[in-house]
Amino acid sequence: MGLTFFYDFASSYSYLAVMRMEAAARAAGVNVAWSPFLLGPVFAELGVGPSPNLASPQRARYMWRDIARRAAQRGLAFAPPDPFPQRSVAAGRAALALAEPERPAFSRAVFAAQFVDRKDIGAAETLRMAAVAAGLDPARVAAGAASPEAKSALFATTAAAQAAGVFGAPTFVTADGEMFWGDDRLDDALEWAASVGS
Amino acid sequence: MGLTFFYDFASSYSYLAVMRMEAAARAAGVNVAWSPFLLGPVFAELGVGPSPNLASPQRARYMWRDIARRAAQRGLAFAPPDPFPQRSVAAGRAALALAEPERPAFSRAVFAAQFVDRKDIGAAETLRMAAVAAGLDPARVAAGAASPEAKSALFATTAAAQAAGVFGAPTFVTADGEMFWGDDRLDDALEWAASVGS
Numbered sequence: 001m002g003l004t005f006f007y008d009f010a011s012s013y014s015y016l017a018v019m020r021m022e023a024a025a026r027a028a029g030v031n032v033a034w035s036p037f038l039l040g041p042v043f044a045e046l047g048v049g050p051s052p053n054l055a056s057p058q059r060a061r062y063m064w065r066d067i068a069r070r071a072a073q074r075g076l077a078f079a080p081p082d083p084f085p086q087r088s089v090a091a092g093r094a095a096l097a098l099a100e101p102e103r104p105a106f107s108r109a110v111f112a113a114q115f116v117d118r119k120d121i122g123a124a125e126t127l128r129m130a131a132v133a134a135g136l137d138p139a140r141v142a143a144g145a146a147s148p149e150a151k152s153a154l155f156a157t158t159a160a161a162q163a164a165g166v167f168g169a170p171t172f173v174t175a176d177g178e179m180f181w182g183d184d185r186l187d188d189a190l191e192w193a194a195s196v197g198s
Numbered sequence: 199m200g201l202t203f204f205y206d207f208a209s210s211y212s213y214l215a216v217m218r219m220e221a222a223a224r225a226a227g228v229n230v231a232w233s234p235f236l237l238g239p240v241f242a243e244l245g246v247g248p249s250p251n252l253a254s255p256q257r258a259r260y261m262w263r264d265i266a267r268r269a270a271q272r273g274l275a276f277a278p279p280d281p282f283p284q285r286s287v288a289a290g291r292a293a294l295a296l297a298e299p300e301r302p303a304f305s306r307a308v309f310a311a312q313f314v315d316r317k318d319i320g321a322a323e324t325l326r327m328a329a330v331a332a333g334l335d336p337a338r339v340a341a342g343a344a345s346p347e348a349k350s351a352l353f354a355t356t357a358a359a360q361a362a363g364v365f366g367a368p369t370f371v372t373a374d375g376e377m378f379w380g381d382d383r384l385d386d387a388l389e390w391a392a393s394v395g396s
Contacts, residue, residue: 046254056244058365062379069386167256181260184382188267 002030002193004173006161007107008039009088009095011169012053012063015078015115016070016183018170022104028190034103036092037157039169046167051085070183077116086114087122089154090145094127096153097144098136105134106141200228200391202371204359205305206237207286207293209367210251210261213276213313214268214381216368220302226388232301234290235355237367244365249283268381275314284312285320287352288343292325294351295342296334303332304339 005021007014025032039051049055053063064080071078091110095103109130113119119126124142131141144150164173172180172189176196180189203219205212223230237249247253251261262278269276289308293301307328311317317324322340329339342348362371370378370387374394378387 046256048253052250052253055246055250056365058244058363061363062365062377065377066379066383165256165259167254167260179260179263181264185264 002032002175002196003189004033004035004160004164006035006037006157006164006166006169006171006173008169009036009091009107009110009114009121010085011039011088012067012080012084012115013183014170015111016067016074016076017186018104018107018111019076020074021186022108024186024190028194030190030193034095034100034107035157035160036088036095036103036107036154037161037166037169038088038092038154041158042162042166045162048167052168077112079116079118081114081118086120089122090124090127091121091130092154092157093147093150094131094141094145096157097147097150098141102134102136106130106136109133200230200373200394201387202231202233202358202362204233204235204355204362204364204367204369204371206367207234207289207305207308207312207319208283209237209286210265210278210282210313211381212368213309214265214272214274215384216302216305216309217274218272219384220306222384222388226392228388228391232293232298232305233355233358234286234293234301234305234352235359235364235367236286236290236352239356240360240364243360246365250366252283275310277314277316279312279316284318287320288322288325289319289328290352290355291345291348292329292339292343294355295345295348296339300332300334304328304334307331 003025007018021032043050054060068078095107098106110121110127113126113130114121121127127145128138128142131138161171165179168181170183172186174189174193174196178192201223205216219230241248252258266276293305296304308319308325311324311328312319319325325343326336326340329336363377366379368381370384372387372391372394376390
């Protein structure tokens with residue numbers, strides 16, 4: 001796979017990357033492994049706080065303003081979720097239970113529910129609506145999210161992120177192990193991945 | 199003034215912004231107030247650690263790799279300083295003691311000494327050499343750095359940064375109070391400043 005895309009459904013800057021990843025990767029000719037993971041255990045192992053973006057009120061205020069400006073530049077709707085960060089375990093499991101080609105549309109629907117419609121993505125109803133929005137059977141999505149395989153899969157992507165040295169989200173890792181952190185580095189990551197090949 | 203440019207001489211990402219600010223601002227038609235300040239007191243007041251970029255070994259390793267890649271994209275030499283972060287008080291005072299038009303060249307010389315030649319910018323000899331590289335009289339620069347006015351000026355820029363809500367460096371603040379953080383946002387900041395005017 002050309003690029004592994006590590007994102008957490010509760011991550012604010014992951015919103016910007018998720019919404020444009022599929023189109024950008026297609027344009028760059030890069031295959032992407034959509035790998036939702038959990039930032040919580042990563043932060044815990046690193047011994048850092050819950051989110052660097054919330055380290056101070058000044059930084060949190062800036063984050064929302066920065067994302068709003070970036071979204072506006074791209075014609076993307078945006079409203080800060082409340083509360084933040086949300087519980088992303090169920091969404092991550094649901095996404096990983098899907099077939100890989102189904103993950104981009106479902107992920108975008110979940111992120112839009114959270115960062116546009118201000119829904120609680122920890123709620124089963126939100127995930128059902130996201131499934132419908134992505135053209136998927138909501139009952140199948142709910143069953144997949146509740147499966148032991150999905151639980152194991154989310155453990156595995158989180159462990160893979162830790163093994164790769166991930167410390168935040170979104171993070172992009174190329175086949176040769178080059179790491180890029182943040183929506184700001186998405187284009188660089190795709191360019192690197194395209195030059196390396198699969 | 200169109201844009202206030204807050205940078206700390208010990209800040210790694212400030213290197214990327216300092217080296218291109220003068221040319222980028224000229225191209226954008228924006229006047230820039232070069233305002234070296236001290237991140238230390240800012241971090242202390244926010245109650246955060248010494249540098250978010252050093253919060254974990256993973257993040258520190260990434261920072262150096264990220265800066266090396268960005269520098270390479272721009273044809274800019276780069277070598278991580280050791281130790282990091284360095285003592286930036288003397289450099290900040292020296293820069294503020296200069297006339298405003300003298301600050302860009304002197305600042306670039308100090309950053310190049312630190313991030314290319316791996317010199318200790320806390321050393322008086324490094325600042326003397328930077329003064330010479332910038333076409334300035336090193337004795338005048340040293341005297342300026344030691345003046346009570348320079349000490350007060352560095353207190354003042356740090357207080358101004360705090361009043362503006364600054365939490366990192368480099369940070370750019372437009373005349374209408376819009377804040378942009380990080381070298382990644384330099385172009386956005388200049389565009390905003392140009393649209394607002396002075």
